[in-house]
Amino acid sequence: MTNKYMYFIANWKMFGVLNSLNTLNRVVKFFKNFKKRKSLKIIYCPPSTLIEPMSKKLRGSNIEVGAQNCHQQDVYGAFTGSVNSSMLKSVGAKYIIIGHSENRQAGETDKLINLKIKSALKSGLKVIFCIGETLKAKRKKITKSVLNKQIKVGLKNIKNNKKIIIAYEPVWSIGTGIIPKSDDLFKTISFIKKEKKNYKVLYGGSVNPKNINQLKSINNIDGYLIGGASQDPKKFIDIIKKTYN
Numbered sequence: 001m002t003n004k005y006m007y008f009i010a011n012w013k014m015f016g017v018l019n020s021l022n023t024l025n026r027v028v029k030f031f032k033n034f035k036k037r038k039s040l041k042i043i044y045c046p047p048s049t050l051i052e053p054m055s056k057k058l059r060g061s062n063i064e065v066g067a068q069n070c071h072q073q074d075v076y077g078a079f080t081g082s083v084n085s086s087m088l089k090s091v092g093a094k095y096i097i098i099g100h101s102e103n104r105q106a107g108e109t110d111k112l113i114n115l116k117i118k119s120a121l122k123s124g125l126k127v128i129f130c131i132g133e134t135l136k137a138k139r140k141k142i143t144k145s146v147l148n149k150q151i152k153v154g155l156k157n158i159k160n161n162k163k164i165i166i167a168y169e170p171v172w173s174i175g176t177g178i179i180p181k182s183d184d185l186f187k188t189i190s191f192i193k194k195e196k197k198n199y200k201v202l203y204g205g206s207v208n209p210k211n212i213n214q215l216k217s218i219n220n221i222d223g224y225l226i227g228g229a230s231q232d233p234k235k236f237i238d239i240i241k242k243t244y245n
């Protein structure tokens with residue numbers, strides 16, 4: 001582990017009610033006293049309903065808040081059930097996850113993702129752009145071409161690379177407890193960094209306190225997008241502590 005800047009992004013998915021915010025107390029306290037605090041960023045992405053109360057709770061803590069998705073249109077419109085990026089910004093989001101595989105599987109295309117990223121950037125949000133291959137694509141050994149297309153179309157006509165972080169999340173790794181072989185992961189992250197120079201690239205998919213030692217030994221990863229384990233403050237803190245041990 002070198003001394004570089006690392007991201008720890010919590011993706012709460014569709015979990016949590018107001019009471020769940022109590023679990024943050026432990027993380028806030030930990031972060032306040034953590035010696036390496038200057039070298040990492042913690043970002044929580046709760047469901048939209050918790051963005052505002054979470055932002056208020058975390059004020060002054062240096063922990064930031066992000067959203068999980070948005071409509072592609074940045075102005076108001078007749079889209080029942082949707083929220084747009086500027087609405088999310090107005091309640092405290094600083095970041096937004098776009099292109100998560102759970103939404104891709106529900107029909108979100110690369111083109112739509114591109115529009116969403118543009119709208120988020122226009123609204124002043126930083127983007128956590130998710131890419132990743134399915135198990136089928138991995139078996140067919142077409143991971144690189146899948147990622148290449150996701151990157152090419154997803155980031156088409158977008159130059160703003162300081163505001164975008166790429167999260168590589170192999171679909172077969174999300175929620176399964178399985179992570180890629182270290183060698184494969186190093187190569188895939190290198191490939192992404194070659195495709196998009198100067199971008200931060202995170203890894204996501206079953207990151208937990210048990211596999212973090214293996215993951216942290218892969219030295220081209222700029223941080224982690226953490227789903228399941230991020231809902232448990234102890235596990236989330238353990239992941240951070242072990243990364244710096």
Ligand code: PGA
Pocket residue numbers: 011169173174175176204205206207225226227228229
């Ligand atoms: P997981 O989810 O850590 O539960 O595998 C990661 C994600 O979907 O972002």
